[in-house]
Amino acid sequence: MPEMVLLGDEAVAMGALHAGISAAYAYPGTPSTEITEFLIQNSKKNNGPSAHWCANEKTAYEAALGVSFAGRRSLVSMKHVGLNVAADPFMNSAIVSIHGGLVLVVADDPGMHSSQNEQDSRYFADFARIVCLEPTNQQEAYEMAREAFDISERFHIPVMIRLVTRLAHSRSVVQLSEPRTENKLEKAPEPNSWILLPSNARNQWHGLLDTYKEMQQYSEESSFNPLTLNSTFTDYAVITTGLAKNYYLENVPDLNEQPSHLHISAYPFPAEKIRSLASSAKKILILEEGYPFVERFLRGILPNGMEIIGKESGEVPAEGELNPDNIRPALGLESRTGSPHPDMPLSNRPPQLCPGCPHADSFNALKMALSGYGKSMVTSDIGCYTLAALPPYSAIETTVNMGASIGMAKGASDAGYFPAVAVIGDSTFLHSGVSPLIDAVAHNTNMTLVILDNETTGMTGGQPTILPSSRLEKVVLGIGVEPEHVKLIEAHRKFDEENSKVIKQEIEYNGLSVIIAVRECVETAKRHKREGGQS
Amino acid sequence: MKYDVILAGVGGQGVLSVSAIIASSAMEEGLQVKQSEVHGMSQRGGAVYTNLRLSDETIYSDLIPIGGASLVLSMEPLESLRYLDYLNPEGQLITSSNPERNIDDYPDLDTLIGKINTLPHAQVIDARKLALEAGSGRAANMVLAGAASNYVPLKSETMEGYIRKIFQRKGDKVVETNLKAFQLGRENSK
Numbered sequence: 247m248p249e250m251v252l253l254g255d256e257a258v259a260m261g262a263l264h265a266g267i268s269a270a271y272a273y274p275g276t277p278s279t280e281i282t283e284f285l286i287q288n289s290k291k292n293n294g295p296s297a298h299w300c301a302n303e304k305t306a307y308e309a310a311l312g313v314s315f316a317g318r319r320s321l322v323s324m325k326h327v328g329l330n331v332a333a334d335p336f337m338n339s340a341i342v343s344i345h346g347g348l349v350l351v352v353a354d355d356p357g358m359h360s361s362q363n364e365q366d367s368r369y370f371a372d373f374a375r376i377v378c379l380e381p382t383n384q385q386e387a388y389e390m391a392r393e394a395f396d397i398s399e400r401f402h403i404p405v406m407i408r409l410v411t412r413l414a415h416s417r418s419v420v421q422l423s424e425p426r427t428e429n430k431l432e433k434a435p436e437p438n439s440w441i442l443l444p445s446n447a448r449n450q451w452h453g454l455l456d457t458y459k460e461m462q463q464y465s466e467e468s469s470f471n472p473l474t475l476n477s478t479f480t481d482y483a484v485i486t487t488g489l490a491k492n493y494y495l496e497n498v499p500d501l502n503e504q505p506s507h508l509h510i511s512a513y514p515f516p517a518e519k520i521r522s523l524a525s526s527a528k529k530i531l532i533l534e535e536g537y538p539f540v541e542r543f544l545r546g547i548l549p550n551g552m553e554i555i556g557k558e559s560g561e562v563p564a565e566g567e568l569n570p571d572n573i574r575p576a577l578g579l580e581s582r583t584g585s586p587h588p589d590m591p592l593s594n595r596p597p598q599l600c601p602g603c604p605h606a607d608s609f610n611a612l613k614m615a616l617s618g619y620g621k622s623m624v625t626s627d628i629g630c631y632t633l634a635a636l637p638p639y640s641a642i643e644t645t646v647n648m649g650a651s652i653g654m655a656k657g658a659s660d661a662g663y664f665p666a667v668a669v670i671g672d673s674t675f676l677h678s679g680v681s682p683l684i685d686a687v688a689h690n691t692n693m694t695l696v697i698l699d700n701e702t703t704g705m706t707g708g709q710p711t712i713l714p715s716s717r718l719e720k721v722v723l724g725i726g727v728e729p730e731h732v733k734l735i736e737a738h739r740k741f742d743e744e745n746s747k748v749i750k751q752e753i754e755y756n757g758l759s760v761i762i763a764v765r766e767c768v769e770t771a772k773r774h775k776r777e778g779g780q781s
Numbered sequence: 782m783k784y785d786v787i788l789a790g791v792g793g794q795g796v797l798s799v800s801a802i803i804a805s806s807a808m809e810e811g812l813q814v815k816q817s818e819v820h821g822m823s824q825r826g827g828a829v830y831t832n833l834r835l836s837d838e839t840i841y842s843d844l845i846p847i848g849g850a851s852l853v854l855s856m857e858p859l860e861s862l863r864y865l866d867y868l869n870p871e872g873q874l875i876t877s878s879n880p881e882r883n884i885d886d887y888p889d890l891d892t893l894i895g896k897i898n899t900l901p902h903a904q905v906i907d908a909r910k911l912a913l914e915a916g917s918g919r920a921a922n923m924v925l926a927g928a929a930s931n932y933v934p935l936k937s938e939t940m941e942g943y944i945r946k947i948f949q950r951k952g953d954k955v956v957e958t959n960l961k962a963f964q965l966g967r968e969n970s971k
């Protein structure tokens with residue numbers, strides 16, 4: 247059997263390819279980006295299946311739905327907070343009768359390595375009443391991706407695969423199996439199951455609730471939820487989910503006794519198996535990567551008097567990632583020791599804008615422009631420029647979610663704040679900044695928007711922006727920003743003085759202005775040079 | 782056999798490429814390998830590291846436990862001290878002496894190197910100097926890979942074979958420079 251060394255992300259992508267997908271969609275976001283990077287490379291090399299970056303996660307999801315409606319298999323991937331953007335098509339896609347298999351990969355980021363929160367996507371799967379699979383290693387990532395498509399077509403639901411950063415970005419050998427061919431192009435047989443008028447939707451929801459029982463049965467029988475009972479040791483039993491299993495197994499050699507163990511990687515979780523595990527021991531220890539998802543349910547379903555140890559009881563850390571060490575206290579094991587530290591404080595080394603970054607110059611000009619006002623507000627967004635929150639720039643004051651900078655500056659201005667400035671990157675603007683800008687146009691809000699156009703999606707490694715930089719101005723004009731208040735500047739320090747004047751002038755204008763500060767990201771520029779000038 | 786390595790450095794220094802040399806060579810020698818990487822925000826000039834685990838048995842955790850690493854290999858002196866919790870008290874620390882000063886409060890270099898040298902099994906290598914001697918300052922990472930080759934449970938020929946493979950398309954001269962750098966790293970560490 248052939249084998250490959252793959253990142254967790256790439257293993258999912260490979261699994262999807264071998265499951266016969268016809269298309270894949272995504273918006274880049276750490277730690278999910280490498281899934282689609284891999285599929286795009288593959289598509290170039292092998293002439294398909296098509297793999298595209300989209301304007302945002304919602305549009306990506308909708309495209310995947312279209313593939314399913316046409317009878318073929320599709321993969322849509324995103325980071326956890328991306329699913330908030332795609333929540334509308336996601337929740338409703340559970341109600342339609344999925345035709346060609348549709349698999350959603352969501353990469354969560356416990357520990358917030360590169361994200362603004364650590365929300366656990368299993369709640370979304372539960373909310374939508376669908377199956378979620380959670381691999382613990384690269385091999386499972388490959389196999390589960392394949393199986394997810396079969397489950398999707400069997401139950402006519404989208405299936406979620408939940409990854410976490412440590413698996414997404416860890417590399418290991420994966421054994422591959424025989425690829426499957428693509429589905430026939432054949433529209434969904436009953437269009438009513440895709441027209442969610444209330445009368446149809448009620449039928450569909452009823453059907454989903456019936457199917458949910460079958461999903462529960464699937465989960466009871468699935469080998470993805472292995473239960474091993476040890477009747478000779480009843481002090482406590484262990485439930486693991488996700489990567490917690492690896493950290494647990496890492497510690498098992500140090501335990502005197504082998505507790506009974508249930509690992510859950512297919513949801514809805516197997517209630518019967520949990521009950522048999524519970525009847526085998528006096529206490530249950532629950533180790534979960536993410537929120538105490540299973541734990542909170544169990545506190546409701548286990549017999550009274552059964553002691554449950556986990557995040558809710560405080561023995562397992564409730565924030566951040568699990569690791570082989572922070573679960574040891576819950577297992578009653580001593581902590582391990584490493585090497586001694588020399589007595590010297592270690593300076594932190596936070597990430598920072600690259601030397602020569604165009605954003606640095608834009609922020610200089612912006613700060614100069616704002617220096618004359620006693621007060622100012624700069625709302626910001628998500629991208630490399632978020633790093634301008636740190637010294638020496640300390641130039642921005644908010645980062646909440648994709649696109650929020652513009653709506654927030656509008657709100658602050660409506661509330662009477664002046665001067666209100668929003669900054670947003672080109673890719674984030676096209677992702678979800680256009681709609682709030684339309685709101686600002688509609689009310690000619692007194693605010694200034696600076697689009698930091700580095701001509702790429704910089705933070706995630708330089709994916710092309712969905713529209714070329716040259717089109718940005720037309721987009722802004724097209725939605726009705728007054729042409730005399732749309733200004734293009736070159737984000738370069740040699741123009742700091744001039745640029746700050748332009749910004750100041752537009753701040754002074756009592757209405758909406760948009761300044762597009764253009765210069766290519768230096769990292770992307772370097773890469774383009776290496777690749778011989780093509781973009 | 783189990784051998785865990787933490788590779789440390791600053792985003793952009795090529796931590797992943799050194800990690801790949803060891804990981805690929807280990808696979809070629811039939812070992813199981815897990816390599817946990819840092820992508821995203823920290824790659825912009827922040828502290829980065831990989832957890833590289835080699836074993837002839839199943840490896841469960843992608844992360845190295847406290848005290849589990851046999852080697853910390855650092856592209857940069859300050860970063861070499863960041864992961865000591867993970868280094869086994871008997872383990873080796875190998876670091877380049879060449880600082881990456883992209884922060885304002887970078888410590889005094891002599892004090893820093895002095896502190897590293899107080900650790901029981903530490904070696905500080907002037908990777909840039911040896912790389913220049915080999916023909917290119919850009920081969921500093923190969924010097925460190927060479928130094929590591931004295932410790933990792935792999936044949937140096939396997940690692941050299943991999944280096945040859947990755948630099949092949951850049952021509953014989955580049956291959957020779959990198960192999961020379963590897964060799965110098967190997968000779969200049971104990």
Ligand code: SF4
Nearest residue numbers: 600603630704767768
């Ligand atoms: S990757 Fe590009 S946009 Fe991001 S900090 Fe570096 S130069 Fe700036």
